[in-house]
Amino acid sequence: LMQEKIDLFRAEFLELHPYDQARIFEEQEKNVRLLIYSYLAPQEMAEVMEQVDSDRVVDIIGEMLPEFAAKVLEEMAIDDAVDILNDLDDKNMVASFLTVMSKDASEQIKKLLHYEEKTAGSIMTTEYVVIREDMTVKEAMKHLRKEAPGAETIYYLYVVNVDKKLVGVISLRDLIIAEGDFLIKEVMSERVVSVPAGEDQEEVAQMMRDYDFLALPVVDFQEHLLGIITVDDIMDVMEEEASDDYSKLAGFSDVEKLNDTAIASAKKRLPWLIILLFLGMFTASIIGRFEETLDQVAILAVFIPLIAGMAGNTGTQALAVAVRNLSASSSNEKINTKRIIWEEAKTGVITGTCCGILITLIVAFWYKDIYLGGLVGISIMATLVVATIAGAFVPLVMHRLKIDPAVASGPFITTLNDIISILIYFSLATTFMGLLTN
Amino acid sequence: LMQEKIDLFRAEFLELHPYDQARIFEEQEKNVRLLIYSYLAPQEMAEVMEQVDSDRVVDIIGEMLPEFAAKVLEEMAIDDAVDILNDLDDKNMVASFLTVMSKDASEQIKKLLHYEEKTAGSIMTTEYVVIREDMTVKEAMKHLRKEAPGAETIYYLYVVNVDKKLVGVISLRDLIIAEGDFLIKEVMSERVVSVPAGEDQEEVAQMMRDYDFLALPVVDFQEHLLGIITVDDIMDVMEEEASDDYSKLAGFSDVEKLNDTAIASAKKRLPWLIILLFLGMFTASIIGRFEETLDQVAILAVFIPLIAGMAGNTGTQALAVAVRNLSASSSNEKINTKRIIWEEAKTGVITGTCCGILITLIVAFWYKDIYLGGLVGISIMATLVVATIAGAFVPLVMHRLKIDPAVASGPFITTLNDIISILIYFSLATTFMGLLTN
Incomplete structure (x- = not known):
């Protein structure tokens, strides 16, 4: 592509849209990128930089000669330049860029550096x-x-x-x-x-x-x-916020990229997994308390994943509706918490009754045990009602407390509902033990 | 607000931005809305209609006198008018609107009505x-x-x-x-x-x-x-697609609104819940096969939700990363399936090893049984590796088959991983039964 043919490279490269220039630029090896810096004027490089992936932009600025970097930043759209300077960890570097720039540019940038991240000002x-x-x-x-x-x-x-x-x-x-x-x-x-x-x-x-x-x-x-x-800029914000909500529902705090290494991915996922592991141990200890019941009627264990799974799924549905609608409604609309919970409760009763009756029939026929069928059915019904309410209640309470409701991620609600469902199931089983051991 | 004071209403209402006009308009009772139609010119009403919530716009068009409605549609931005006509179920009504309109407008609209939903043409x-x-x-x-x-x-x-x-x-x-x-x-x-x-x-x-x-x-x-x-229009598309991905991850096919009734909500959620119920019964039947193992070592049941839960969570994480990145990468970028799976496998090994060792230690100390600890730990490790790969593999295969990978929703992956994890756990338990019953 490059060798020594500066003119040819410039003619072809500058024909492209800056977005495509940035894609080509990012694919090059470091030594080729260093060459490119010497081929392009700061203004031309600035257009490329505005389109470079935000994860890499800081590294790339670091590769340039400080004086060239300062000029590129000066030529960039000021909001993009400020984003980069905000992302730079080395505050001495930021200061040195600002001294090299023209006074006018550095003053404008300084003003914008004040604003807090994720605000209109930023x-x-x-x-x-x-x-x-x-x-x-x-x-x-x-x-x-x-x-x-x-x-x-x-x-x-x-x-x-x-x-x-x-x-x-x-x-x-x-x-x-x-x-x-x-x-x-x-x-x-x-x-x-x-x-x-x-x-x-x-x-x-x-x-x-x-x-x-x-x-x-x-x-x-x-x-x-x-x-x-x-x-x-707003389209980028929308994409960012959507990724953010999505990632939180899936259960991690940081958005992952396809080009993350396995170790980087594992680092982002492990904190959640370990928290969930401990919550899972808590669930296990609850079942442990019902060991006596289990010893007598081992068949009860068969339905644990079914009941816990249904609780998790219905809770995630209710959660997603609540989070999505909270983030879609503007701040001046009033959220009628009571009405939402009441509607979710009714939804839970309807879905719970349908699923409960269905599972009662299936289990009763399959195991030829009407009591076992009834137990599983009633557990599913009660679980679905409680899990649906919990799925909506947690994000609404967080919204009230001014915490971003999307933090109440799917796995958290799922695990909470696991615990609730198992408590309901084994409590019922222990109470009606007499009927089951016939 | 209204009574007979047409001029006052017009003066105040038309001062507002059409978005705010639409919000006020939507809040009115039907009889007030009927009054508003007679107060506003078709052109003024058209501006309001462009901002009315897309779920209600069809009903509102139906309320108007057909001739007024046709004029309003004619005055609206043509792409918005076409969206409404596409949503109308009554095709006779569409035809009658088109005949009332000016020839020029109706021909332009007819051209646009051809395009398939969700394409650039539409x-x-x-x-x-x-x-x-x-x-x-x-x-x-x-x-x-x-x-x-x-x-x-x-x-x-x-x-x-x-x-x-x-x-x-x-x-x-x-x-x-x-x-x-x-x-x-x-x-x-x-x-x-x-x-x-x-x-x-x-x-x-x-x-x-x-x-x-x-x-x-x-x-x-x-x-x-x-x-x-x-x-x-693109901002609306972005919002729609983000809601769509989010809803699918949470496990329903249709986006819900806060103002849906409980019955409408239940209808949207029940199909998924019933499918998951049957998948859950399948999980139950697998555990049923290991009843003998369970009868001998009832304590095994204690860890079922922990292992299934971890499998579900890690699978959902991998799924979300894959879906999000597939939808963020443009169609001309090649997706390197093998590399992604390989990276996910490595991530699974890292997270699996960490969680596996941790849980082995906890269970070994808690139950004073190194073999039980080892069994749960190895199960968690194997489960996390397989579940992580499955979470990435399913959407990638769907992408290859040109199916929207977001259809592989969270609950589906979770249930699939429940089954895998339980098979691993009980197979290991049955194999090493001798050590556990000491």
Whole structure:
């Protein structure tokens, strides 16, 4: 691909979309990457870096000469550069990059480095076009032409008054259609929706999706415009949050990648597995207490996985519904906890009754023992009711306590419901022992 | 809120963003909604309808007078109108709406009704601005001003040649910056990325997210431009697909809503629960075969939920990683099945060895029986290895067979692994029975 033919490489590589450039770049060996740095201008490399996988971006910045890296960061979209600097563990390196950069760039970056992760402030950019309400349409268009090359989006223009407070918005579409001599304040929309810098990024994503915005302004407590969030960043947030919820339901705290090594994967999974191992030992110790019952009616053991499994499955269903709907409802909607629990209880009674009757019939015929059938059936019924309620109750309580309900992952609910189901099953079995040993 | 004060209602209601209008509208009783139809013009109602929850939109269209409904559909964004018509079960109603509409609108809609659900064709819109390559920048801007009000987005302009084939794209940003006398073909980018109409919507979403597009053109096999897909529709697709994957992992085929009744919820969950019940009976029958072993060493039953639970949890983890990464990798990336399985096997060996040793020690001390400890430990180890591989193997095979791997939901893998783990455990126990009964 490369050898010494710089011109040929540049001609072919720069023809590609930055996303494809990044894919090719990532596939190269380290020594080839080092060559690429010397072939590309900082600005060209910046476009590639914006598309490099976020897991590798920190390593790659570390490979570059510090001065080149600083220039690349300066040329990148400011929000992407800030993400990288936030991910760098070596804070001396961050400081040295900032000193090499132009004063203007380093000051803008410093401002953005303040914001907490996963807030509106942390994903916003300061590269946007702002116009004043007393400009005419013509002046605004002229201003726009000048500012457009450096801005991340120009399709929504935010309007401020003399105090730099956000007072309106006009889309480029409306600006183009408007007559040249009108004042911006006459043609802009005053229905401007904004978010405070501390807003959670998931809420911001929800809002942009609901309102079909391409950009959303971020303001401080005095309604001063601080920056804007663009839809491409929101798509990444949505993907990230969905992966996050999904991973938690499956039972790990950290999202895994296909290219993780086995040891890295094992490290992420082991903590959960060990916690579950101890919870499982607790379940085992409960069964241990009923050893006497088991000794007398060994057949009881046969149905343990069936009952525990059904409890786990129904609990996970209820959990998923609750978590999904909690994260889909915006924060200003009230969650009617009582009503949800009540509906889940009814759902549990219906599913429990159906499954209970079915299993009673199957076991009664199979083992020719109506009492055993009844025991298993009633256990399944009671288990399903309790497990369904537990599956919905745990995330709702967490939501109330302002804990992310997705933390109540599937395996946790499953194990909790294992314990509940086994308690129900063996308690019933011990109580009605007389009937079973006939 | 309403009474007879039409003007006041209109003044206040129309001030709101359509998303908020829709929320208010949905909360009203049916008779209030009927009043609203008479207060609003079809165009105003169309904006509300575009934001109404997709589950309710069909009922609401049914409430309107057919003629009003047809006008509202005509005024809506064409892709949204097509979605509604696709959801209507009563095909006579669809036909009657189409006859009432203007010929132009009904023909455009008919074209879009052809496309299969969840393809690029089904989510695209035909309301876009197209320019010819031989226009000058000035002519293009004039054309744009004229067409802008009816278009869904004007921020990317697609360029066609005399044969109506897609040959380029220019962003409005670049158009505004360009000099007026240049020809479009001199300033446009020829690096235009398009998708065929039959492309899966998930692939389209992935592409828009990767390339940070605000719109993507859809073409037929001869590269003729058919329509465009805008980013707001893609955000809905992303949300839908994420909900879908999540629901499947939790074990149901249909996404549930918080406002579903208990009976509706139960209906969606019962099919899965009953399948799992039968799978659970199968597990039970396997344990039944080892009844003799159980009769002799009742304590074995104590560890059934622990071993089955661990198998289920580790399998779900492996499953989630595989499904998530399969759906995140675009179709042109090759999935190296062997490598993934091999990595998962190694992960399984590491986690299995750690958990196995831990549980051996715990059980050996607790029950003062080194053989029992060893049996449970070795079972856990073997189970974790097999369950991890199974968790990754099943979705990968499904992917190969072109079945959506997310169908291999959590409960299915869990139950499969229950069976495997119990077979391993009891086979080992029966083999080494001599040591346990000492």
